[in-house]
Amino acid sequence: MNIKDFKIKNHSITIFRRIFQIIAFFIINYLILEIIFAINLIGLEGLLKVLPILNSARNPLSNSTGIIEIIFYSFTAGIIPIFLIGVFIIIILFTNRFFCGWICPIGTIQDACAAVPTKKRTVKISGGILNHKSLLKIKYIIVVFILLLVVPLAIIATINWPFYIEYRANLGDFGDNPLSYFSLSEFIFVFFPDLIRQIIETRSIAPIFSNLIVFIISIFYIALLVLSVWYPRLYCRYICPFAAVSSVVSEYSFLKLSRSPVKCVGRAECGICEKVCPKQIRILDEPFEFFTGKGECNLCLKCKEACPYKAIDIKIG
Numbered sequence: 001m002n003i004k005d006f007k008i009k010n011h012s013i014t015i016f017r018r019i020f021q022i023i024a025f026f027i028i029n030y031l032i033l034e035i036i037f038a039i040n041l042i043g044l045e046g047l048l049k050v051l052p053i054l055n056s057a058r059n060p061l062s063n064s065t066g067i068i069e070i071i072f073y074s075f076t077a078g079i080i081p082i083f084l085i086g087v088f089i090i091i092i093l094f095t096n097r098f099f100c101g102w103i104c105p106i107g108t109i110q111d112a113c114a115a116v117p118t119k120k121r122t123v124k125i126s127g128g129i130l131n132h133k134s135l136l137k138i139k140y141i142i143v144v145f146i147l148l149l150v151v152p153l154a155i156i157a158t159i160n161w162p163f164y165i166e167y168r169a170n171l172g173d174f175g176d177n178p179l180s181y182f183s184l185s186e187f188i189f190v191f192f193p194d195l196i197r198q199i200i201e202t203r204s205i206a207p208i209f210s211n212l213i214v215f216i217i218s219i220f221y222i223a224l225l226v227l228s229v230w231y232p233r234l235y236c237r238y239i240c241p242f243a244a245v246s247s248v249v250s251e252y253s254f255l256k257l258s259r260s261p262v263k264c265v266g267r268a269e270c271g272i273c274e275k276v277c278p279k280q281i282r283i284l285d286e287p288f289e290f291f292t293g294k295g296e297c298n299l300c301l302k303c304k305e306a307c308p309y310k311a312i313d314i315k316i317g
């Protein structure tokens with residue numbers, strides 16, 4: 001098969017996923033609907049509060065973010081969040097990273113960037129310092145770094161409260177919201193709207209430069225979103241703390257993909273699945289029985305949709 005001539009004929013999975021993502025986007029960010037349609041959806045608040053993964057946008061703990069942010073925040077609050085960690089592990093065991101591919105609003109925003117019709121590019125797999133394999137490690141380094149800061153807080157809180165107060169105060173922003181600088185959702189749904197409000201209220205652009213660190217990180221995230229037009233899901237691949245933590249559990253999930261050794265004709269003959277994968281997963285280097293791309297697969301099913309030989313299937317169990 002000539003890959004250059006190849007065109008995906010059936011887009012039904014992608015169309016269904018797009019609709020699902022848009023609906024999920026507005027459910028999670030239902031405050032946007034209130035603004036657009038001038039309605040009050042406070043009745044949804046109770047539902048969202050009891051589902052930790054859909055944390056209420058009005059909950060002061062959430063800052064419009066999700067379960068991982070609350071787990072990390074719990075550590076800084078002096079609590080070891082065993083229940084939430086258990087909920088998180090069970091969700092990933094049963095649904096793998098379906099959330100990333102089908103629900104996460106930040107994933108949806110990146111997919112919208114990638115929907116701009118440009119020739120998609122790939123980060124070189126190895127060689128040099130900045131390659132796909134080395135960049136993948138960034139998100140794990142971020143998570144380990146934050147865990148090293150916040151887990152001792154939860155332990156210290158149980159044995160020496162005055163020291164805990166002092167330690168937490170010394171952590172500054174990390175003590176109040178440990179993932180804030182690494183959370184693109186924090187920037188898109190909390191920081192940017194707040195900044196725009198300040199600019200409108202003060203009628204000046206001075207608020208943009210009031211915090212140099214936040215300004216630099218904002219530029220970084222804007223650049224990341226722009227680059228996502230050519231390199232899909234850049235934030236998910238290399239920065240996202242949720243991706244880092246969930247990829248560790250993903251290998252053990254009951255929901256995965258498999259590739260038929262009978263139907264698949266391999267990279268030399270085809271390799272289309274790898275070309276369309278937004279996470280740049282080397283699908284053909286993975287075992288036939290099941291693959292998760294070492295936890296990177298977000299179950300977007302683009303590879304399944306594109307495979308001309310119908311060699312990729314969903315595997316349960």
Ligand code: SF4
Pocket residue numbers: 259263264265266267270271272273274284306307308309310311312
């Ligand atoms: S899984 Fe499908 S798309 Fe990928 S190489 Fe095999 S036949 Fe081609």
Ligand code: SF4
Pocket residue numbers: 257276277278279280281283293296297298299300301302303304
């Ligand atoms: S391996 Fe397939 S399902 Fe997983 S991210 Fe890549 S294209 Fe999507």
